[in-house]
Amino acid sequence: MSRMFVTGAGGMVGSYVPDIFSDCELVLTDIVDGYRKLDISDAESVRRAVGGAKPDVVLHLGAATDVDRCELEPEWAHRANALGTENVVRACREAGARLVYISTGAVFPGERDEPYTETDTPGPVNVYAKAKLAGEHAVTRELRDFCIVRAGWMMGGGARDTKFVGKMTEFIAAGRTPLRAVADMRGTPTYARDLLQTVKRLLAAGARGLYHGGNAGSCTRYDMALAIRDALGRPDIVVEPVDSSAFPLPAPRARSEAIASPALERLGLAPRPWREALTDYVTTELAPRLRRA
Numbered sequence: 001m002s003r004m005f006v007t008g009a010g011g012m013v014g015s016y017v018p019d020i021f022s023d024c025e026l027v028l029t030d031i032v033d034g035y036r037k038l039d040i041s042d043a044e045s046v047r048r049a050v051g052g053a054k055p056d057v058v059l060h061l062g063a064a065t066d067v068d069r070c071e072l073e074p075e076w077a078h079r080a081n082a083l084g085t086e087n088v089v090r091a092c093r094e095a096g097a098r099l100v101y102i103s104t105g106a107v108f109p110g111e112r113d114e115p116y117t118e119t120d121t122p123g124p125v126n127v128y129a130k131a132k133l134a135g136e137h138a139v140t141r142e143l144r145d146f147c148i149v150r151a152g153w154m155m156g157g158g159a160r161d162t163k164f165v166g167k168m169t170e171f172i173a174a175g176r177t178p179l180r181a182v183a184d185m186r187g188t189p190t191y192a193r194d195l196l197q198t199v200k201r202l203l204a205a206g207a208r209g210l211y212h213g214g215n216a217g218s219c220t221r222y223d224m225a226l227a228i229r230d231a232l233g234r235p236d237i238v239v240e241p242v243d244s245s246a247f248p249l250p251a252p253r254a255r256s257e258a259i260a261s262p263a264l265e266r267l268g269l270a271p272r273p274w275r276e277a278l279t280d281y282v283t284t285e286l287a288p289r290l291r292r293a
Contacts, residue, residue, distance in 0.1 A: 003027070005055035005097070007088060008062030009035050012157035013102065013192040017059070020196040027053045030062070038062075040084035050091035057203060060088045060101045063132070065154075067106075070128035071251035077131040085135030089142050099139060099146040100199055105188060105214060107133045107150070110254020115188065115218055118210045118263045126251040136210075147202050149195070152214035152259055153224075155278065156192030158285040164221060165189075165278065168228050169286045172237050183222035183241030187257040188214035191277040201269050211263050215274035218258035227275050231282040 002024050008014050009028035018026065029038035029049065038049050040062045050058060063081050064070055070077035085101065092099045108116045109123035124130045139146050155165040171179055190213065198213045219227075222241040229237050244253065264270055271277075 002056040003054065004057045004059055005029070005050055005053045006059045006061060007038065007040055008060070011061055011063075011065070012154060012160065012163075013151075013195060014061050015157050015160065016193045016196050017061075020193065020200055024057075027055060040087055041079045043087040043090070046084075046087040046091045047094065050088070050095050050097065054095065055097050057098045057100060058088060058092050059199070060085065060099060062088075063102070064128070067126060067128040067253075068250040070131065071126055074127045074131075077127050078134070081128070081131035082134035082138070086138040089138045092146075093142055098203075099143055100203070101135060101139050101146065101148045102195070102213075103136050103148050103150045104129060104132050105150050105152045105212065105257045105259035106254065107136070108254060108257065108259075110256040112256065115256075115258040115260035116212075117260050118212055125254050128251065145208065147199070147207060148210045149199055149202070149213040150211070150259060151195055152188030152190040152212075152257060154190050154192060154195075155281055156285075159289055161286065165224065165228065165281065166286065168225050169232065169282055170290065172225075172229050172232050172234050173287065173290045175234075175237070177236070178238035178240050179225065180240045180242045180246060181220070181222040181225040182244045182247065183220045184243045185253060185255055185257075186218050186220055188212075188218045188259045189224060189274040189278055190214040191274075191281050193281075194271055194277050198264065198269060198271060202267075205267060205269070207267060209263070212259040212261035213264070213271065214259050214261070215271045215277045216260075217274045218256075218260075219274060224278065227278050228282055231279045232287060
């Protein structure tokens with residue numbers, strides 16, 4: 001059994017860690033209640049925590065993920081996503097631990113139609129993505145034993161899901177109509193459970209380097225809303241496609257955050273299609289909870 005140290009264990013992705021890595025000895029940390037307290041922006045605390053745990057692997061999920069707050073509070077974004085990652089990297093180097101860093105497909109400029117792959121050059125358009133890319137640079141600059149796994153539009157977390165899929169599922173299940181969803185921006189949905197399954201397979205394969213861990217394919221938020229409606233069996237709900245200008249936000253978004261992973265395909269680890277993953281998530285995690293409510 002390997003020993004895994006996890007930052008950000010209380011978040012959406014972290015909620016699946018105990019299940020996916022049930023065969024590991026887990027050290028779960030976060031700044032929220034219910035976990036061993038760790039502020040990743042405190043270098044000495046990180047060094048002591050990782051060194052004391054003596055992990056084989058550090059799964060670095062801790063991050064500032066509120067894109068709009070990052071834009072409004074760049075120091076907050078830098079402290080968590082850049083400086084925090086530097087602290088984790090240095091602790092891993094000192095402890096001799098392997099690092100898995102979860103990054104984002106938002107590091108690309110989004111100016112083209114085809115999905116971005118691992119060999120494409122980043123060019124982030126907002127503070128959040130710039131800080132996450134700075135974290136990537138810290139990893140590649142200081143470590144050899146690492147995996148960077150970029151995720152796309154995240155879905156998961158069940159009861160704690162306040163993102164697009166969670167909200168849209170709630171609205172459709174409640175019969176709210178008409179609904180509106182953005183149709184002029186593309187991305188790659190990423191089921192958090194599937195993302196961790198990919199991480200587990202990469203670790204088992206002894207893989208190193210950079211990978212895109214989103215589910216296969218790309219779509220708009222409008223496409224996702226229609227897929228949620230289909231999963232819930234609610235053809236009576238009207239979903240209207242709108243431009244992103246209908247929902248003005250503080251942080252700019254790339255026109256496309258779609259990603260693909262030929263690197264995973266070469267290893268025989270290609271993720272399942274996004275629509276299959278979304279349907280699975282909605283029907284097994286969200287819908288039963290809504291029926292009980």
